[in-house]
Amino acid sequence: MRQVLPTQFASRSDLVAQVVAISPDLLSTDAMPANKPTDRAVSDILGGADEAELALQLWSVRDYGQTRNHLDGAVSGLSPYLRHGVLTPHQLQQACLAKLSLDESQKFLQQLSWRDYxxxxxxxxxxxxxxxxxxxxxxxxxxxxxxDLPADVLAAQTPEAFINQLIEQLYTQGYLHNHARLYLASYLVHWRRVKWQVGARWMLRHLLDGDTASNNLSWQWVASTFSAKPYIFNLDNVVKFAGAVTTFDLTPANNPALDASYETLQLRLFPNLTAGE
Incomplete structure (x- = not known):
């Protein structure tokens, strides 16, 4: 006999309990050691059409173009709703154009176009x-x-404090700012020399907005298998774009592998490249 599952819940905790009851494997993944509190975390992102509509109304579209690359920038945060069909690209386009002119909306519309591409x-x-x-x-x-991913990466215990914090956020929230995704992908592929496919699969497993096309082709862009050169960053770049996000540990002592000039990193990460390449 087919089991009829409830669709209405008195609280979010009741909903979470129901999901765990029908999917107990969610609490026993290889993502984190069992003694880590983040192993059983539930994201703060709320699902549903009402939440999507509220987030759309509260989004500061006007600031998006100027701040979108900053980790505390005015990004929409709507990608989980877009990924699961709660919102459509057309709805986002129309909502943007309702608030701003076509010229003012250009940066956001470009991002929608990249997704479409x-x-x-x-x-x-x-x-x-x-x-x-x-x-x-x-x-x-x-x-x-x-x-395979290194064990210290899976446990969010790499020598780089900033990287560990990004991994923890991925595990606990199921979401990362796009710039943070590039940082994490770059670290795995170029600092740790892990195949992009391995990292892409791992990130997809945890992202609430995990879109295979956008995710994987972006990883290829970082890796240089879908771009002209590898994407790398340094600690100065992170500091520049961290903005007012003071929760990140960006001290040089706690991020030794990132604390170098681009010239030094180029030689350190890609020693086989000749000057002409």
């Missing part, structure tokens, strides 16, 4: 979602990259 690429070349589009442009071949 990635989906068209995935439709045309589905094999590109998990296969290298091009060779790595890092001086290394594909066999030089690991097939």
């Amino acid at each position: 990635y989906h068209h690429i995935a439709q045309q070349y589905p094999e590109w979602l998990w296969q290298d589009v091009e060779s790595y442009k890092t001086g290394f071949s594909v066999v030089d990259y690991a097939e």
Whole structure:
């Protein structure tokens, strides 16, 4: 006999309990050690059409273009609703244009266009979602990259405090600012030399807005298999874009591998590249 599941709950905790009851494996993943409190975290992001509409109304569209690259910038936070069909790209476009002129809306509309572009690429070349589009442009071949995530990465206990905080946020919130996703992807591929596919699969597992096309092709862009060169960053860049997010530990002593100039990192991360490359 088919079980009829409840659709109305007195509180969110009751909803969470119901989800856990029908999906107990959610509490026993290999993402975090069992003794870590974040292993059983529930994201602060609320689902549902009402929450999506409220978030859309509260979004400061006007500030988006100027601050979107900052970790505390006026990003919409609407991607989980977009990913699961609660909101559509057309709704976001219309909501943006209702508040701003076409010229003022350009930056946000560009991001929607990028999403659309990635989906068209995935439709045309589905094999590109998990296969290298091009060779790595890092001086290394594909066999030089690991097939598994390092244990310290899975446990959010790398030597880099900032990276650990991004991993913790991924685990507890199921969401990262796009710039933070690039930082984390870059660290895994170029500092730890992990295959982008491994990192992309791991991130998709935890993201509430996990979109395979946008996620994987962005990882390829970072890795340099879908771009002209690898994407790297340094601690100065993080400090520049961290803004007023004071919860991040950006001290050089606690982020030793990130605390270097781009010239130094280029030589350190890609020693096989010649000056001409």
